[in-house]
Amino acid sequence: MATTNKSATLTFDGKTIELPMMSPTAGPDVIDIRKLYAQGDVFTYDPGFTSTAATDSAITFIDGDKGELLYRGYPIEQLAEKSHFLEVCYLLLYGELPSATEMVDFEARVTNHTMVHEQMHYFFRGFRRDSHPMATMVGVVGAMSAFYHDSLDISDQWQREVAAIRMIAKLPTIAAMAYKYSIGQPFIYPKNSLDYASNFLHMCFAVPSQDYVPDPTLAKALDRIMMLHADHEQNASTSTVRLAGSSGANPFACIAAGIACLWGPAHGGANQACLEMLREIGSVDRIPEFIARAKDKNDPFRLMGFGHRVYKNFDPRAKVMKESADEVLDLMGVHNNPLLQIAKELEKIALEDPYFIEKKLYPNVDFYSGIILEAMGFPTSMFTPIFALSRTVGWISQWKEMITDPNQKIGRPRQLYIGETTRNYVDVSNR
Numbered sequence: 001m002a003t004t005n006k007s008a009t010l011t012f013d014g015k016t017i018e019l020p021m022m023s024p025t026a027g028p029d030v031i032d033i034r035k036l037y038a039q040g041d042v043f044t045y046d047p048g049f050t051s052t053a054a055t056d057s058a059i060t061f062i063d064g065d066k067g068e069l070l071y072r073g074y075p076i077e078q079l080a081e082k083s084h085f086l087e088v089c090y091l092l093l094y095g096e097l098p099s100a101t102e103m104v105d106f107e108a109r110v111t112n113h114t115m116v117h118e119q120m121h122y123f124f125r126g127f128r129r130d131s132h133p134m135a136t137m138v139g140v141v142g143a144m145s146a147f148y149h150d151s152l153d154i155s156d157q158w159q160r161e162v163a164a165i166r167m168i169a170k171l172p173t174i175a176a177m178a179y180k181y182s183i184g185q186p187f188i189y190p191k192n193s194l195d196y197a198s199n200f201l202h203m204c205f206a207v208p209s210q211d212y213v214p215d216p217t218l219a220k221a222l223d224r225i226m227m228l229h230a231d232h233e234q235n236a237s238t239s240t241v242r243l244a245g246s247s248g249a250n251p252f253a254c255i256a257a258g259i260a261c262l263w264g265p266a267h268g269g270a271n272q273a274c275l276e277m278l279r280e281i282g283s284v285d286r287i288p289e290f291i292a293r294a295k296d297k298n299d300p301f302r303l304m305g306f307g308h309r310v311y312k313n314f315d316p317r318a319k320v321m322k323e324s325a326d327e328v329l330d331l332m333g334v335h336n337n338p339l340l341q342i343a344k345e346l347e348k349i350a351l352e353d354p355y356f357i358e359k360k361l362y363p364n365v366d367f368y369s370g371i372i373l374e375a376m377g378f379p380t381s382m383f384t385p386i387f388a389l390s391r392t393v394g395w396i397s398q399w400k401e402m403i404t405d406p407n408q409k410i411g412r413p414r415q416l417y418i419g420e421t422t423r424n425y426v427d428v429s430n431r
Contacts, residue, residue, distance in 0.1 A: 004032070015040055026061050026070075043414045053234075055242065055405070059092060059397050060231045067314040071231060072096070080320040085226040085390075086110060086196050089168055092231055092397040113169035114190035114199065116177075117147045124181045133178035133385045134263045140174050141167075142256035152250045154403055163251040164396045171389040172196070176203035179382050197223040200389075205377065217331050218376055221324040222386075225369050228317040229387055231394025237261040237268070241395040242402050243411040251399060258395045259388045268384045271370035274305035275380050278339045278346075287345055295355055305367030306350055307360060314362050321368035332375045343371045 008031050010017045017040050020032045030053050033044055046052045061070040069076040072091050079088055083097075090098045090106050098106060123143060127136050144166070145152060151163035177187050180203075188203045198214040201222065206212035232238070240261040244254040262268035281290050293301040308315045334340035347363050350356045373383055402408055 010036075010040070012040070012042070024056075027063070037414075043416075045416050049239075049413075054239065054411070055234070055402065056407075057234070057398065057401060058095065059401060060233045060394070062233050062310055064308075064310040064312050067311050067316050069232075069316050076228065076316050077320060080224055080227055080317075083227070084195075085223045085230070088227050088230055089393040092393050093164060093400070109165050110169045110196070111192050113166050114173050114192070116170050116173050120144075120147065121177075121187065124177060124187075127181070129182070129184065131182065133175065133182055133381055134259065134388070136178040136181065137171075137174055137385055137388060138256050138260050138263070140178070141171070141259060142253055144170070144252040145250045148252070152252075154245075154248060154250065160251065160400055160403065164400065167251070167255055167396060168393055171392045172200040173203060175382075175385040175389045176200060178385060179204055179378075182381065195219065195223075197226065201376075204382075215331065217327055221328045221372050222376070224320060224324050225372065225386065226390040228321060228365055228369075229390035231391070231397065234398075235267070236264070237391065238395060238398050241399055245399045245402050246408065246411045248410075251396070254399055255392060255395055258391070262388050262391065263384060268387045270304065270366035271373070271387070272380045272383045274367050274370040275339065275374055275383070277304040278342045281342050283338060284341055284345050287342065287349070291349060291353075303346075303361065305364060305370060306356070306362065308364045311364070313360060315364040317365035318363055318368055321365050321372070322363070325368045325372050328372050328375050334375075337375070339374060340371055343367070 004020050004022050006021045006023075006029075008019045008021055010019060017036065019036065022030045022032055024030065037043055044052070059072065061073075062068065071079060071088060072095055074091065074097075079091075083091075086107055087098065087103060089110075090103065120140065120143070123140050124136065127139070148163070148166060151159045151166060153159045173190055180187050186208060188206045188208075190199050191202055194202055194214065198216075198219040201214040201219060202212055205214075234242075237258040241254045241258040244257040245251075249257075265273060281287060290301065290303070293299045294303045329340060329344070334344060347367070350361060350363055356362070370380075370383065373386065374380075378386070
């Protein structure tokens, strides 16, 4: 819990206001401005809320300068090395790592809820065959509230729990169905005998006419992708989920809102943009040309998948993801895939070129996750849906925390109005 032990003084227009300051368990102190308008008749102006804490949270902490990401206090590197996605889900949801008994129970609850209501299959037929899978997911996840009426009461702790388990379990099924529909193949039902990541690979790549056995190396890499994307503090989509939830909206509607926000290319589309850049480069022998363009301040071209807005020195997730990328590329090979050849050469340059080192343009998690998913055989249109099903547990954890927060209020940002002042209406004949 944040503590208050000092204050800040704001002086303007002959007024002096004492504002309490709050000290978190980690990160910079915060000035509490909740009573600023009541005491000073002024607001603060902060586009993008990049200097404003809209909530307190005990779930995820990021230190961009140190390159640190903690889930409930546990470094992401340790979790990626020793844990797995469903254990991380439990940690984010409940705040502690599970005992062996708790883990078995949690995995069973998720596994037993992976199927979706059979009538939901009809929704997919209403979409055009060439619909983007994210468009399909936004619609279908929002429609879950029409089927699961017994988990819509947000004031009921048990119903919140049921909704959380359902979404963690069913989002991979819905994402896989969106993919299958987009390529004209029949839906594949989940298999309870498979782990979470293997089951998703099975639902995406199996066909009724032959057996499909998920490769353990690919399943491990996908599980890591899910872990590394499970939560990331108060980003745009998480803030969207919290804002929607602040109105009392049902949990399925809130997660659908998060998916819609994640779809934006400035948020969830980074790994897709990375692959599109590789396609633009086209071949290994053109890399020097694009490297020169990236170094030219007057050229609008930017290398996607390098550096990070939050992590100023390195992305801790990228170090872990590089290990998985190397394992997957060793398994799948890069010789027959020009995009992966370009990616490996770009990685080599970024890690050795003084310009990249000085500018801290290291390969980030989007770079590595993009080439891993490409190597697995996923089209770029599925990159963001995979991000969405990975982030679902973070959204739900943040939503549950918000619901039980005694300081929670409906979101209502203020504005700096720059429009016309009061004007009198003029009859149309006199305009």
